[in-house]
Amino acid sequence: MERLDDEVDAPRGATSREWELFVSEDPAEPLTHAGSVSAPTAAVAREQASALFAHSVERLWLCPADETRRFQTAEQSLVADDAHADADATMDHEEMAAETLQGDAE
Amino acid sequence: MISVSKLLCDLDAEGDGLRYDAADESTKSQIRDEKQRRPVVVWNVTKQCNLYCDHCYAAADTDIADGELSTAEGKALLDDLADYGAPVVLFSGGEPLVRQDLEELVAYANEVGVRPVLSTNGTLITEERAASLKAAGLKYAGVSVDGLPERNDDFRGLDGAFEGAVRGIENCLDAGLKTGLRYTITERNAPDLEGVVDLLTDVGVDRFCFYHLDYGGRGTEIVDADLTPEDRRAAVKRVCDMTRAYHDRGEEIETLLVGNYADAAYLVEYAREHMSEAQARRVYDYLRVNGGDPTGERVADVDYQGNVHLTQFWQGYSLGNVRDRPFGAIWEDESNPLLRQLRNREAHLKGKCADCRYAGVCRGASRLRALTTEDDLFAPDPQCYLTDDEVHGPAPFDAGTDVANPAD
Numbered sequence A: 001m002e003r004l005d006d007e008v009d010a011p012r013g014a015t016s017r018e019w020e021l022f023v024s025e026d027p028a029e030p031l032t033h034a035g036s037v038s039a040p041t042a043a044v045a046r047e048q049a050s051a052l053f054a055h056s057v058e059r060l061w062l063c064p065a066d067e068t069r070r071f072q073t074a075e076q077s078l079v080a081d082d083a084h085a086d087a088d089a090t091m092d093h094e095e096m097a098a099e100t101l102q103g104d105a106e
Numbered sequence B: 001m002i003s004v005s006k007l008l009c010d011l012d013a014e015g016d017g018l019r020y021d022a023a024d025e026s027t028k029s030q031i032r033d034e035k036q037r038r039p040v041v042v043w044n045v046t047k048q049c050n051l052y053c054d055h056c057y058a059a060a061d062t063d064i065a066d067g068e069l070s071t072a073e074g075k076a077l078l079d080d081l082a083d084y085g086a087p088v089v090l091f092s093g094g095e096p097l098v099r100q101d102l103e104e105l106v107a108y109a110n111e112v113g114v115r116p117v118l119s120t121n122g123t124l125i126t127e128e129r130a131a132s133l134k135a136a137g138l139k140y141a142g143v144s145v146d147g148l149p150e151r152n153d154d155f156r157g158l159d160g161a162f163e164g165a166v167r168g169i170e171n172c173l174d175a176g177l178k179t180g181l182r183y184t185i186t187e188r189n190a191p192d193l194e195g196v197v198d199l200l201t202d203v204g205v206d207r208f209c210f211y212h213l214d215y216g217g218r219g220t221e222i223v224d225a226d227l228t229p230e231d232r233r234a235a236v237k238r239v240c241d242m243t244r245a246y247h248d249r250g251e252e253i254e255t256l257l258v259g260n261y262a263d264a265a266y267l268v269e270y271a272r273e274h275m276s277e278a279q280a281r282r283v284y285d286y287l288r289v290n291g292g293d294p295t296g297e298r299v300a301d302v303d304y305q306g307n308v309h310l311t312q313f314w315q316g317y318s319l320g321n322v323r324d325r326p327f328g329a330i331w332e333d334e335s336n337p338l339l340r341q342l343r344n345r346e347a348h349l350k351g352k353c354a355d356c357r358y359a360g361v362c363r364g365a366s367r368l369r370a371l372t373t374e375d376d377l378f379a380p381d382p383q384c385y386l387t388d389d390e391v392h393g394p395a396p397f398d399a400g401t402d403v404a405n406p407a408d
């Protein structure tokens, strides 16, 4: 367990829930991860995933990304140290409003 | 993207940062060849934007999303793209200039050998910001303007947005930054097309990219906002006519069409009708090498949370996340049957596209539009405006024509 101590806890969805997709093309084979779809509910996620994979798979699972815990070894981490240390990289609202259309300020 | 000025007026634009024609590179080194097979990667650096445009594919608003890639993660992503051999990274958003570390990221992309280019609404580009982006090594800025002032401002949800974008463009040009226009053609702004080009050529812009709407982003209203196929054909014809008129006057503007590869078929038809059979053949041969719609192959998208998408417009489906797996591993993973099918889409296209004689230069245009309107990944693109007579019949020309020695 110590080996898999890096938890990837950043969300995968911003505008609606995200659903991890697992599919198999051959019913005898195990499911494999095939990305994710954005959808507000499992029913809508099912519709979207079906439209994308109906042509190719025999089995399809949907797992809410926000209920999926992702662990990996530290070496697999995108960055070694705290990824969110500088999460304030964008402007705040006031600054954004103040900077907009300032291109012609002499 | 399809270069109208190159195909109809033989304009060879200097390196614009966004690869156009793989054939041009085919004699160069192996590394160069490999880069040509790698996708141009759009990176939406933030969801945050200072405007609220009707057709925004990224569903941007004034807030950032939870878990946006940090500066350190962004650099790690750029390392990852460099390792994989991505030739170009297009910084997009949201509005990328709201990120205070944009210059740092641009400089880093440059340092690791991924050509940095920018897509922006232009309204945050002050003289200082233009200069710092240029100093960081930015190679190109594409500024969005979607109509003459009144229409553009209405659409972007901000009075003065047009003027602001023009100031931003001027600041870029003054800083010595190659700058072009991005214009997304909709029903509302199609009439303004020539007017905007006239206005901006006076400002000094000489590169104009016309985008067709793809059907991702803010809801289904987007489909209603689009042109009918007939109006689209008329608008594309106007882009062709305008490009030739400019060149006839000795003004060498560069014009490009993006987002609907039915344009490739149309350009062959246009050249045949308005120019010559030999020109039509040249156009066809170039486009055949160019390879048709690039979705899931020559273009990729990484969103602000690190999700990898098939194009920047296709945000509703993600192949995986760069926090879990390197970009190259995700992009190469053809255990994903969707990716495999898309890359072999000719075998799956239906209806009008299945036996279209232009399928080789178009590849069924937008699979996302087909999916959104027909719920079928391989249905014909609803925005194909070619007639049945045009798409049916034998191949337009014999295969194997030598581009360098056209038959005229």
Ligand code: SF4
Binding pocket: B261, B262, B265, B352, B353, B354, B356, B357, B358, B359, B362, B363, B364, B365, B380, B381, B384, B385, B386, B391
């Ligand atoms: S019929 Fe399909 S393949 Fe042919 S031009 Fe139209 S969209 Fe492209």
